[in-house]
Structure formats: C-alpha cells, structure tokens
Amino acid sequence: MLVSSKSILALVAVVVAAISPVFAQERQKILALHGGGGTAEGFSFDPGMQALEAALPDFEFVYAQGGYAVDGDNYLWMPDPPSKDEPTTSPNVAKKSIKRLNRILDEQGPFYAIMGYSQGAAFVPVYLANTDPGTFEKAMMFCGYLTETHLGLLGLVNDESPFGDIDALIWIGLQDDLIVPDMSRALIPKFTSPTVIESQSGGHAVPGSWDSTFESVLSFVTDGDIPPTPTPPPQDDDKPDDDKPDDDKPDDDKPDDDKPDDDECADDPEFFYKKKKKDCDWVGEKSSRCDIKYKKKKLSKYCPDACGFCDDDSDDDKCVDDPDFRYKDKKKKDCGWVDKDPKSRCDLTWKGKKVSDFCPETCWACDWDWDK
Numbered sequence: 001m002l003v004s005s006k007s008i009l010a011l012v013a014v015v016v017a018a019i020s021p022v023f024a025q026e027r028q029k030i031l032a033l034h035g036g037g038g039t040a041e042g043f044s045f046d047p048g049m050q051a052l053e054a055a056l057p058d059f060e061f062v063y064a065q066g067g068y069a070v071d072g073d074n075y076l077w078m079p080d081p082p083s084k085d086e087p088t089t090s091p092n093v094a095k096k097s098i099k100r101l102n103r104i105l106d107e108q109g110p111f112y113a114i115m116g117y118s119q120g121a122a123f124v125p126v127y128l129a130n131t132d133p134g135t136f137e138k139a140m141m142f143c144g145y146l147t148e149t150h151l152g153l154l155g156l157v158n159d160e161s162p163f164g165d166i167d168a169l170i171w172i173g174l175q176d177d178l179i180v181p182d183m184s185r186a187l188i189p190k191f192t193s194p195t196v197i198e199s200q201s202g203g204h205a206v207p208g209s210w211d212s213t214f215e216s217v218l219s220f221v222t223d224g225d226i227p228p229t230p231t232p233p234p235q236d237d238d239k240p241d242d243d244k245p246d247d248d249k250p251d252d253d254k255p256d257d258d259k260p261d262d263d264e265c266a267d268d269p270e271f272f273y274k275k276k277k278k279d280c281d282w283v284g285e286k287s288s289r290c291d292i293k294y295k296k297k298k299l300s301k302y303c304p305d306a307c308g309f310c311d312d313d314s315d316d317d318k319c320v321d322d323p324d325f326r327y328k329d330k331k332k333k334d335c336g337w338v339d340k341d342p343k344s345r346c347d348l349t350w351k352g353k354k355v356s357d358f359c360p361e362t363c364w365a366c367d368w369d370w371d372k
Contacts, residue, residue: 027060028112030221031104031136033120035143037074040065043117048142048206055209055218059112064104066120067096068364069343077123081149091152096361097123098130100339102291105135113221115140117206118179122147125163125190129156130286133164138221139191140169142206143176145183146190161190168194169220171213173202195220265310271302280306319366325358335359 034043040063043049053061066075078094081087105111114136116124121144128139147153168191172184181198188194197220199213207214267280273294283289283299284306292299300307327333327350338345338355339362346356346363356363 027058029060029062029108029110030113030115031101031111032061032063033077033114033116033123034063034065034075035117036066036076036119037070038066038120039073039075043120046117046206048117048208051208051210051214052206052217055214056221059221062104062108062111064101066123067094067098067100073343077119078126078147078150078153084149087149087151089152091156093150094123094126094153096364098127101127105131106291111136113138113140115142116144117142118144118204121145125157125161125187126153128163128166129153129160132286132289132292133166136166138167138169139163140171140217140220141184141187142171143173143179143184143204144170144187145179146186157190162192163190165192168192169217170194170196171202171207171217172196172198173204173207174198174200175203178204265304267303267305273299283307319360321359321361325355327355335362338362 032043032049034040044061044063049061053059066077068076068079070076070080077097114124114127116122121141124139124141124144126147128136146157170184170187170191172181174181176184185196188196197213197216199207199211202211202213207217269280272279273283273289273292280303283303290298290300290303290307294302300309304310321335323334325335327337327345327348335358338359342363346354346359346365348355350358356365360366
C-alpha cells in the first residue's frame with residue numbers, strides 16, 4: 001500500500017502538535033545556596049546535589065553565589081562578625097547577598113523553591129524575611145541554624161516568621177559535629193508545622209541516594225505524602241497582620257510633623273501601597289519592596305529615602321556605587337560588570353582612580369559601621 005507524501009506530512013504535523021506542549025513546558029526552578037566558604041559552581045558538583053538533580057529531572061536547579069568574598073575565590077552569604085563575642089546588630093550586614101538573589105529572581109524567576117546548605121541554609125530564613133510571602137512555594141534547609149552572631153538579621157527573621165506559612169523542610173544529620181542537631185532544631189519554631197527529617201547516619205552534607213532519608217526529601221519536593229512534624233506557629237500577638245484590611249484605621253493617622261521639608265529626595269507622606277499601613281516605612285523594611293511596581297513606577301520612586309537613595313551625612317549612604325560609572329566608557333562595563341569578577345576588576349585603574357573608588361559598595365571598600 002502506497003502512502004502519499006501529503007499523508008506523511010499530515011501525520012508528522014499531528015505528532016508534532018501532540019508532543020510540542022510537553023517540550024514547551026518549562027521546568028520549575030529551585031534556587032540553591034551553597035555553604036559558607038563555597039561557590040555556586042562548586043555546590044553544583046556536590047555529590048548530594050548531583051543526586052538530587054538526577055532524581056528530579058522535572059526541576060531546574062539555579063546555583064547562586066554569596067556576596068562576600070573570603071579566602072580568595074570562595075564566598076559567604078553573611079560576612080564574619082568581628083568575633084563570636086561581638087555579634088553584629090545591623091539588619092543590613094548581608095545586603096550584597098540579598099541584592100544578588102534579588103537580581104537572580106528578577107532575571108530568572110519565578111522560582112518554585114529555595115534551598116540552602118549550612119550557611120546557605122541559615123541564609124534561607126534571612127532571605128525569606130527580605131521577600132514577600134509567596135515568592136517561593138517551598139523552603140528547604142540542610143544542616144541549617146539561626147544567625148546568632150548577626151543579631152540584626154536574627155531580629156528580621158523573628159519579626160517575619162513564619163514567612164507566610166511557607167511549606168518548609170528542615171533536614172538534620174544526627175552525626176553532624178559541625179552544626180550539631182540542636183542548632184538545626186532551633187529553626188523549627190520559625191516555621192508553621194515544618195517537615196523535619198532526621199538522618200541517623202547523616203553528617204554535615206546534603207543527603208544523596210545513599211541516605212535512608214533521600215526518598216523523603218524527594219517526596220517533599222514533589223508534594224509526596226510526608227507527615228509533617230506538628231509544630232505550633234510562634235505566638236506573637238503584637239505582630240501586625242499585613243494581610244488584614246485596614247478599614248478601621250483613620251485616614252489622618254499621620255501627624256502633620258511627619259511631612260518632610262522641601263527636599264527633592266524625600267518620601268511621599270501621602271503614599272501607601274494598596275493598604276494604609278503599607279507606607280514608606282513599610283517599604284523600607286525590605287529591600288525587595290523597593291522594586292515592586294505600583295501605578296507604573298517602582299516603590300523607590302515614592303519612597304527614595306526609605307529605599308536608601310537619598311544622600312545624608314552617614315558613612316553608609318556616602319559609600320554607594322556611582323550609577324554613571326562606565327569602565328573605559330564601555331556601556332556594559334558598569335559596577336554590575338565589576339561585581340561579576342571583583343577580585344580582578346576592583347583594582348583596575350580608570351581616570352587616575354581605582355575602580356573600587358567608583359564602585360565602593362560592590363568592591364567592599366566601605367568603612368561600614370555594623371551597629372548603625
């Protein structure tokens with residue numbers, strides 16, 4: 001029986017139409033944070049991560065890198081405090097790492113989940129405290145802990161917990177002698193009924209297929225049936241509920257003396273984002289809120305001072321990157337270009353000055369006062 005070429009082409013078209021949606025469907029993304037003193041590339045070769053990637057082909061793992069260089073080519077999510085006996089108190093000590101993650105979310109989002117290992121796991125609740133609820137559906141922490149050497153960051157975590165009741169996994173290696181189990185268990189009250197998985201043989205590592213808990217981790221990612229450890233949400237009756245309507249709050253609750261002086265760089269005292277309690281003070285609580293768009297403008301346009309764009313006499317605000325800087329007048333070689341390879345690019349010279357003079361924040365050349 002002969003089949004005409006038209007029939008063959010028609011059959012091919014039917015097959016292509018049937019399978020195209022399968023190939024067109026994008027994989028859900030998981031943002032992965034390396035441990036302290038690691039790198040994004042190095043974490044992607046971690047045996048546990050490679051086992052997860054192999055077992056979860058329907059998910060794409062995006063590896064991020066901390067904002068603070070240490071020991072040459074390695075990175076931290078949070079810079080070391082002066083000493084363990086001198087914890088930092090500023091909530092801004094990790095803002096370079098937060099800015100890096102914000103950029104990844106802007107350029108590659110949306111993300112299904114965020115996960116972290118060791119210091120990366122400790123940074124997961126810190127970043128959740130700097131993003132709006134619903135940014136991620138799930139959060140996974142392996143060998144994590146609370147940032148007790150950074151009291152400002154810990155304060156943010158405590159204030160924003162339980163992060164919109166995000167579905168959370170806390171994995172604990174009972175043989176971990178670096179982050180001992182009780183340190184990881186301290187994360188449990190910060191989430192609403194998290195899934196807690198304890199590995200009898202696990203140490204300070206992301207579990208792979210050789211670990212007895214591996215299938216449970218996979219089930220959590222894929223919404224399998226894992227009974228969560230019942231943990232009551234933290235009680236904080238004084239914490240404001242941003243999700244409740246503010247109809248009972250009077251419109252004129254801001255006193256007249258809150259109005260700024262005649263200054264081009266001043267927050268709009270009449271501004272609020274959808275709800276009256278979400279004013280510029282609310283915007284300034286999280287750096288990510290400054291990039292939210294409202295009525296075709298970013299919130300930073302309404303609240304420049306709260307978002308840190310106004311000049312004042314503080315050292316912190318003086319030490320900012322020059323937005324007009326372009327190395328050798330090349331359009332793409334701004335401070336963001338420097339940030340991709342700060343180790344070699346910050347020491348370059350342009351117009352008689354080091355690049356670090358143009359990009360002090362990116363090059364970590366600021367004389368930071370952590371307690372401000």
